[in-house]
Amino acid sequence: MNQNIEIPALARVEGEGALYVRLKDGAVSEIELNIYEPPRFFEGFLQGRHFQEVPDITARICGICPVAYQMSSVQALEAAMGVSISPQARALRRLLYCAEYIESHALHIYMLQAPDLVGHESVISLAGEAPELVKKALRLKKTGNQLLSAIGGRSVHPVNACVGGFYRWPDRQSIYNLLPDLRWALQASLETVEWAITLNYPQFEQNYEFVALTHPDEYAIYDGEVLSSSGTQINHTAFEKHYLETHVRHSNALHSHSAAGTTYFVGPLARLNLNFAQLRPIAQQAAQKINLQLPLRNPYMSLLARAIELVEVCDLAIELVEAYQPAGESRISFEPRAGEGCGVSEAPRGLLYHRYIVDEHGMVRFARITPPTAQNFAQMEADLWALAPSAIQLPQEEASLAFEHLLRSYDPCISCSTHFLKLTVERS
Amino acid sequence: MTNDLVVIGIGQALRGDDGAGLAAVRVWQQTYPGSASRSNVRVELAELPGIGLLSLLEGTRAAILVDAVRSGGLPGTVHILSEADLSNPHASSASAHGWGVAETLALGRQLSPQHMPGSIQLIGIEAGEIGMGEAISPPVAEALTKAASKIEQAVCQALA
Numbered sequence: 254m255n256q257n258i259e260i261p262a263l264a265r266v267e268g269e270g271a272l273y274v275r276l277k278d279g280a281v282s283e284i285e286l287n288i289y290e291p292p293r294f295f296e297g298f299l300q301g302r303h304f305q306e307v308p309d310i311t312a313r314i315c316g317i318c319p320v321a322y323q324m325s326s327v328q329a330l331e332a333a334m335g336v337s338i339s340p341q342a343r344a345l346r347r348l349l350y351c352a353e354y355i356e357s358h359a360l361h362i363y364m365l366q367a368p369d370l371v372g373h374e375s376v377i378s379l380a381g382e383a384p385e386l387v388k389k390a391l392r393l394k395k396t397g398n399q400l401l402s403a404i405g406g407r408s409v410h411p412v413n414a415c416v417g418g419f420y421r422w423p424d425r426q427s428i429y430n431l432l433p434d435l436r437w438a439l440q441a442s443l444e445t446v447e448w449a450i451t452l453n454y455p456q457f458e459q460n461y462e463f464v465a466l467t468h469p470d471e472y473a474i475y476d477g478e479v480l481s482s483s484g485t486q487i488n489h490t491a492f493e494k495h496y497l498e499t500h501v502r503h504s505n506a507l508h509s510h511s512a513a514g515t516t517y518f519v520g521p522l523a524r525l526n527l528n529f530a531q532l533r534p535i536a537q538q539a540a541q542k543i544n545l546q547l548p549l550r551n552p553y554m555s556l557l558a559r560a561i562e563l564v565e566v567c568d569l570a571i572e573l574v575e576a577y578q579p580a581g582e583s584r585i586s587f588e589p590r591a592g593e594g595c596g597v598s599e600a601p602r603g604l605l606y607h608r609y610i611v612d613e614h615g616m617v618r619f620a621r622i623t624p625p626t627a628q629n630f631a632q633m634e635a636d637l638w639a640l641a642p643s644a645i646q647l648p649q650e651e652a653s654l655a656f657e658h659l660l661r662s663y664d665p666c667i668s669c670s671t672h673f674l675k676l677t678v679e680r681s
Numbered sequence: 682m683t684n685d686l687v688v689i690g691i692g693q694a695l696r697g698d699d700g701a702g703l704a705a706v707r708v709w710q711q712t713y714p715g716s717a718s719r720s721n722v723r724v725e726l727a728e729l730p731g732i733g734l735l736s737l738l739e740g741t742r743a744a745i746l747v748d749a750v751r752s753g754g755l756p757g758t759v760h761i762l763s764e765a766d767l768s769n770p771h772a773s774s775a776s777a778h779g780w781g782v783a784e785t786l787a788l789g790r791q792l793s794p795q796h797m798p799g800s801i802q803l804i805g806i807e808a809g810e811i812g813m814g815e816a817i818s819p820p821v822a823e824a825l826t827k828a829a830s831k832i833e834q835a836v837c838q839a840l841a
Contacts, residue, residue: 294813294814298813298814313693313694313695313728316728316729316731317731360731360732364732375784376788377784377787377788377791380788380791380792381791384791384792387788387792388792388793391732391735391792394732394733395733395736398733398736410728410729
């Protein structure tokens with residue numbers, strides 16, 4: 254390879270982004286990951302809005318992980334106004350999050366990353382060779398979307414979660430009816446783990462600082478404290494003191510570093526490495542069956558971590574569905590009051606932090622949203638630099654693919670907001 | 682859920698003309714309530730269906746998709762496209778989640794052709810402005826009535 258690489262639109266990456274790798278005298282002189290990121294817009298857009306609009310507005314940041322945006326925002330606003338939700342509402346929120354993990358992980362494992370690992374250009378060509386595999390992926394994704402729809406009213410941007418709980422309890426029978434599909438999904442997830450270990454992952458081990466939420470009693474997804482593989486564990490309210498965002502010239506997105514100036518890595522690898530002990534027995538057994546050695550330090554193996562998490566959330570979803578007995582008010586009634594609060598949860602792509610200031614009428618005066626992909630940008634660039642010396646020895650097209658493949662393994666959610674059909678109209 | 686026809690508006694309502702597909706379907710529902718409320722017609726307003734589009738298409742004989750497109754034409758231009766037009770190699774989609782309408786339909790035809798509608802028509806509305814939080818731009822807003830009448834024509838044709 255002796256030319257610069259420009260990948261103006263990254264395929265199979267969620268949203269809009271571009272990568273530029275520039276060479277000088279045969280060596281890499283510049284790497285830019287250029288990002289268009291909507292959460293910054295939402296921070297401004299939310300100011301002056303009523304607090305109860307926030308979960309439904311932030312859900313629209315992403316078509317794949319709307320629940321994450323809802324869960325971090327409702328928790329932040331509940332903290333700001335001193336609201337505690339009922340244990341039942343918390344259980345239903347965890348179930349809603351399971352639905353999102355199922356649909357999001359199924360999409361990324363099979364549709365977005367697997368084609369790279371098995372040498373296919375896209376899932377469409379993969380479907381030609383392995384239709385049953387892709388059908389399984391679609392059914393898994395559909396199971397997640399059906400659960401999302403049963404709780405949130407819609408399969409893409411759910412609307413039921415609110416500050417204080419839920420607007421209404423979903424009908425018990427409609428949730429219960431999903432049990433056969435969820436039991437199938439659990440089996441399909443176990444098969445996914447066994448299939449995932451057979452894939453050929455590129456050799457690329459790095460020394461990462463992993464950061465994820467942690468919870469003493471459960472595999473942290475809905476809430477928890479912020480744990481780093483460096484050994485520090487902090488309450489989430491101290492997040493902004495320990496993890497700083499800075500602006501870099503070439504990107505619309507802010508880049509995150511720890512207070513010590515190090516890059517860090519959030520997402521499924523971080524969660525699995527830090528919280529393996531809290532996984533449910535069936536997920537631990539699935540990992541042990543394939544002789545998984547932790548910590549995993551290869552970003553491509555995020556696929557394996559997602560597969561094990563699929564087992565976790567399917568098994569948890571079955572338990573939560575079986576225990577679902579709606580009773581009493583679905584949301585706490587309260588009067589808005591002035592305050593400031595933050596909330597964190599683990600989006601499928603990693604830790605998602607929100608902070609809000611509301612006034613005495615419950616109007617939002619300030620919003621801060623730190624998405625997982627923004628936290629990973631600096632680490633992604635560091636990885637691109639680490640990959641570059643070997644990648645630039647490859648022919649141009651293969652080098653481009655190698656960079657794209659690495660980025661896709663991160664499952665970056667760059668912007669989930671446009672979906673244009675780019676069309677060339679040919680007239681003869 | 683079996684219907685003769687499904688009409689699906691696609692787009693992101695918070696991004697200006699990207700929401701033209703949704704808006705056109707709403708205008709059609711208001712202008713032609715007789716057609717829009719027929720028991721054998723299902724209407725879906727799907728903001729970012731991605732691959733979930735396949736579930737929306739299941740169990741129908743025909744489908745009409747209404748979406749914003751970019752071809753370099755004047756904003757507000759209404760395109761009538763067949764499924765074959767979408768498989769044109771020049772029609773690639775820059776979709777959130779890498780899953781545009783064209784790829785999703787191709788995957789559906791390949792994997793489960795028996796679950797796909799026999800005919801799929803796409804009504805594309807040429808987008809102009811797509812700024813975050815913007816309203817639909819004037820030329821596209823003006824074109825919504827025309828797009829709605831094209832939807833109605835396609836509906837009548839599909840049910841004929």
